Amino acid sequence: MSDALVSLRNIVKTYRRGQQIVPVLAGVSFDIEAGAFLALMGPSGSGKSTLLNLIAGIDRPDSGQLIVAGEEIGNLDEADLADWRARNVGFIFQFYNLMPVLSALENVELPLLLKDMPRRERTERARLALEMVGLADRADHAPSELSGGQQQRVAIARALITDPTLIVADEPTGDLDRESANDILRLMQRLNDEIGKTIIMVTHDSRAAGHAHAIMHLEKGELSGREDVRA
Numbered sequence: 001m002s003d004a005l006v007s008l009r010n011i012v013k014t015y016r017r018g019q020q021i022v023p024v025l026a027g028v029s030f031d032i033e034a035g036a037f038l039a040l041m042g043p044s045g046s047g048k049s050t051l052l053n054l055i056a057g058i059d060r061p062d063s064g065q066l067i068v069a070g071e072e073i074g075n076l077d078e079a080d081l082a083d084w085r086a087r088n089v090g091f092i093f094q095f096y097n098l099m100p101v102l103s104a105l106e107n108v109e110l111p112l113l114l115k116d117m118p119r120r121e122r123t124e125r126a127r128l129a130l131e132m133v134g135l136a137d138r139a140d141h142a143p144s145e146l147s148g149g150q151q152q153r154v155a156i157a158r159a160l161i162t163d164p165t166l167i168v169a170d171e172p173t174g175d176l177d178r179e180s181a182n183d184i185l186r187l188m189q190r191l192n193d194e195i196g197k198t199i200i201m202v203t204h205d206s207r208a209a210g211h212a213h214a215i216m217h218l219e220k221g222e223l224s225g226r227e228d229v230r231a
């Protein structure tokens with residue numbers, strides 16, 4: 001038994017489209033320790049998003065062992081997997097995925113609606129999360145009234161609100177200019193350094209990856225290297 005937060009052993013994933021079979025991950029094995037900030041890099045189509053989705057319990061492997069936060073998630077049925085995700089994973093997407101008709105505060109509150117929590121406590125927690133990302137003064141604004149970087153901050157507050165074990169981010173700075181991207185990466189670094197959040201981030205951008213502790217490289221569905229970035 002390993003005490004890693006994420007443990008993958010011989011993970012194989014293939015997509016089927018009619019007659020066509022697309023092999024994506026060809027037996028991937030590695031561990032991620034709790035408290036890590038890991039960047040996943042590799043050419044387009046190398047399987048980065050597929051791997052991230054497996055670790056986050058959005059998708060399931062064809063074979064292999066996938067243990068995340070103490071649970072063998074490859075074996076859970078849909079309902080249990082959804083429940084596990086809601087308890088354990090915070091998501092950050094490239095295009096923020098905020099609900100346009102809701103305010104920043106309401107967007108941050110959303111994951112708490114799945115929990116049995118009094119409204120007042122929900123709102124209080126969402127306010128604290130917005131404060132943590134520096135947007136307390138924008139709570140009532142709609143996403144369309146915020147810049148891309150601010151929308152991503154709201155998305156980060158939403159990812160944090162349930163205090164998840166793990167945060168996964170797929171190209172979190174892919175839609176941002178360099179300055180806003182740096183702000184977001186510094187914020188992610190703070191979440192990692194100051195509150196110990198484990199973060200796994202897919203990125204094409206080596207500057208973004210430089211904010212992580214370690215970079216893992218994927219090539220054609222196989223790990224091709226791992227390098228340490230900062231202590």
Ligand SMILES: Nc1ncnc2c1ncn2[C@@H]1O[C@H](COP(=O)(O)OP(=O)(O)OP(=O)(O)O)[C@@H](O)[C@H]1O
Nearest residue numbers: 015016017022024043044045046047048049050051
């Ligand atoms: N739902 C799906 N059905 C069929 N094929 C898929 C599906 N999702 C991904 N693929 C294929 O799996 C391979 C890996 O895709 P994936 O999105 O994981 O790569 P990636 O490294 O994240 O690429 P990018 O950097 O371009 O986002 C690609 O060949 C892709 O076309």
